[in-house]
Amino acid sequence: MSPLARIRRFGIASALAAIAIFASSCGDTSQPQNTLDPEAPIARQLDRLWDPVFGVAVVVFVLVEVLVLIVAIHYRRRSDDDSPKQIHGNAAMELGWTITPFLILVVVGIFTIANVVSIDRVPTGPNVMKITVTGHQWWWEYDYAKTGIVTANELHIPAETTIDLRITSADVIHSFWPPKLAGKLDAIPGRLNHMQVKTDANDAGKTYWGQCAEYCGLSHANMRLKVVVHSPADFAKWESDQMAKVNISGLEPGSAAASGADLFRIKGCGGCHTISGYTAGRIGPDLTHFMSRETFAGAIFPNTVDELKAWLRDPPKQKPMMPKNGLGMPNLNLAEPEISDLIAFLQTLK
Ligand code: CUA
Numbered sequence: 001m002s003p004l005a006r007i008r009r010f011g012i013a014s015a016l017a018a019i020a021i022f023a024s025s026c027g028d029t030s031q032p033q034n035t036l037d038p039e040a041p042i043a044r045q046l047d048r049l050w051d052p053v054f055g056v057a058v059v060v061f062v063l064v065e066v067l068v069l070i071v072a073i074h075y076r077r078r079s080d081d082d083s084p085k086q087i088h089g090n091a092a093m094e095l096g097w098t099i100t101p102f103l104i105l106v107v108v109g110i111f112t113i114a115n116v117v118s119i120d121r122v123p124t125g126p127n128v129m130k131i132t133v134t135g136h137q138w139w140w141e142y143d144y145a146k147t148g149i150v151t152a153n154e155l156h157i158p159a160e161t162t163i164d165l166r167i168t169s170a171d172v173i174h175s176f177w178p179p180k181l182a183g184k185l186d187a188i189p190g191r192l193n194h195m196q197v198k199t200d201a202n203d204a205g206k207t208y209w210g211q212c213a214e215y216c217g218l219s220h221a222n223m224r225l226k227v228v229v230h231s232p233a234d235f236a237k238w239e240s241d242q243m244a245k246v247n248i249s250g251l252e253p254g255s256a257a258a259s260g261a262d263l264f265r266i267k268g269c270g271g272c273h274t275i276s277g278y279t280a281g282r283i284g285p286d287l288t289h290f291m292s293r294e295t296f297a298g299a300i301f302p303n304t305v306d307e308l309k310a311w312l313r314d315p316p317k318q319k320p321m322m323p324k325n326g327l328g329m330p331n332l333n334l335a336e337p338e339i340s341d342l343i344a345f346l347q348t349l350k
Pocket of ligand 1: 135138173174212214215220221
């Protein structure tokens with residue numbers, strides 16, 4: 001086989017391998033965080049910008065690579081006798097390869113800026129729902145401005161409503177990123193960044209997964225999030241459930257749940273966690289309606305008795321945290337009966 005044929009064969013094999021790797025990672029639309037499979041208006045708008053820009057980039061890439069290969073192979077130096085003739089200066093070509101990329105970038109820039117401006121617009125008006133999203137090491141807090149509802153990790157929103165997510169952080173920089181729903185926006189301490197979210201009527205019932213997308217320390221990878229979209233009627237129901245008072249004094253005296261409620265205070269849980277009307281800790285997630293959540297600890301564990309038991313036995317073993325530095329839940333060295341009582345109590349927080 002000639003060297004040229006060998007290079008050709010190697011080039012084709014490499015290109016096919018690269019295409020296979022890219023295709024297998026991008027094409028699987030069943031992935032819950034596939035950016036290329038948008039499922040809501042803002043994500044679709046971003047995708048509509050990305051697709052043509054990617055198309056232009058592919059054409060430029062292929063053109064440049066083909067020309068490089070042709071020139072490198074066809075005009076390679078075979079011997080000293082037939083070395084290519086050196087030339088210098090060609091005004092037409094130089095103008096061409098300066099003006100063409102400039103024009104391409106201007107067109108791409110116009111569409112990009114138009115989209116950035118429209119997505120970046122802070123929605124206003126009486127019907128806009130304002131929710132403050134606060135990143136914490138390593139979980140998300142959501143505060144609903146109108147109702148005062150506070151919840152964690154699982155964001156509930158009504159379909160067909162414009163939502164103004166006011167994104168900030170309590171400690172270091174995080175990034176709020178539900179790829180199929182909207183873009184990605186940094187959560188910066190002392191700053192409010194606005195992310196506009198709007199879903200269609202037929203998005204009701206959908207759950208969008210996302211995660212923190214800015215490295216924020218030990219458990220960055222365990223800082224997931226969920227956005228649950230409801231029909232307006234279902235959302236009203238969720239709201240009234242979240243606003244209902246929990247009745248701790250009504251727990252049956254001597255029951256496991258009542259003893260768990262006592263332990264919640266005695267063991268210091270209440271110093272970090274709020275249970276509305278009972279404790280007012282502001283360090284960890286608000287647990288007032290804990291059982292309404294499907295997950296816990298940065299949306300990484302399903303909210304089941306077994307997972308809660310494993311968690312309470314040794315939280316930093318389940319999820320890497322740094323309790324000695326005040327980051328994350330410490331191991332409280334609870335006895336098994338204490339764990340059962342605490343879970344019985346948590347199960348009353350519907
Ligand atoms: Cu928070 Cu990464």
